[in-house]
Amino acid sequence: MPLHLKANIPVSDTHIPQHVAIIMDGNGRWAREKGLPRREGHRAGAESVREVVEACKKLGVRFLTLYAFSSENWKRPKAEIRALMALLKEFLRVKTPEMKSQGVRLHAIGRLEDLPSDCQRELYSAIDQTSSNSDIDLVLALSYGSREEIVDAARQLASEAANGILNPEDIDNDLMGQKLYTKNIPDPDLLIRTSGERRLSNFLLWQISYAEIVISEKFWPDFREPDLKAAIAEYGERNRRFGSI
Ligand code: IPE
Ligand code: IPE
Ligand code: MG
16 A cells, blocks of 8 residues: 655654654563463553554654564464454454544554454554544554565565566665555654563564664553653653764
């Protein structure tokens, strides 16, 4: 689905990141600490999603990308995958009217064709119903893996070159970016990972080249508006040099 977003990005306060990306981690540990099944952690995490989307909108963040399910998460027990997919479907069904009325435009990145067909239907319907909104763009990374995304891009470029449509010399950073799932979405300025883990877990490896990274010790279901504000305040104090001096 082509996105044409760059034109209407407002010039905002440089201390507010234009694009925030979040690795929402720690749902399972949150549940374990409370003696609950893991799926209850995922359910509680959905409430954090609602609050963080709303807070981002209020603060003037234009793009929010949430890592909801990775390519590697298919390795989890079938029952947990089923619970996650059921929650995704429920989230989309319940939240779409809210997103519609709150100016949220939904997108999804990843190998969406791997999702169960009922989830795909709900997802495409939510994307369609919110497509004319423009206050904030919410990007859900689903069955997403950055290496897979880069492989898909390489395949496209190789096939265009093999068909004589593309001269390999013309491949540059911009063209590569245009072949990624995130084409037309600016690179994240701030990457947040919750639950204290210090790794990227195959998330947006190309796009976060110059993102500022903030790690929150909180489990995702406990990460709410004040924690987002704290992360953004930390971002505001960083000196982004982009290789310059
Ligand atoms: C993040 O929480 C949600 C997904 C990866 C789907 P986890 O399920 O990874 O929770 P922990 O890391 O086991 O605590
Ligand atoms: C990353 O969390 C994926 C998502 C948040 C969707 P994981 O819990 O899957 O990552 P690892 O396994 O700890 O690296
Ligand atoms: Mg985890």
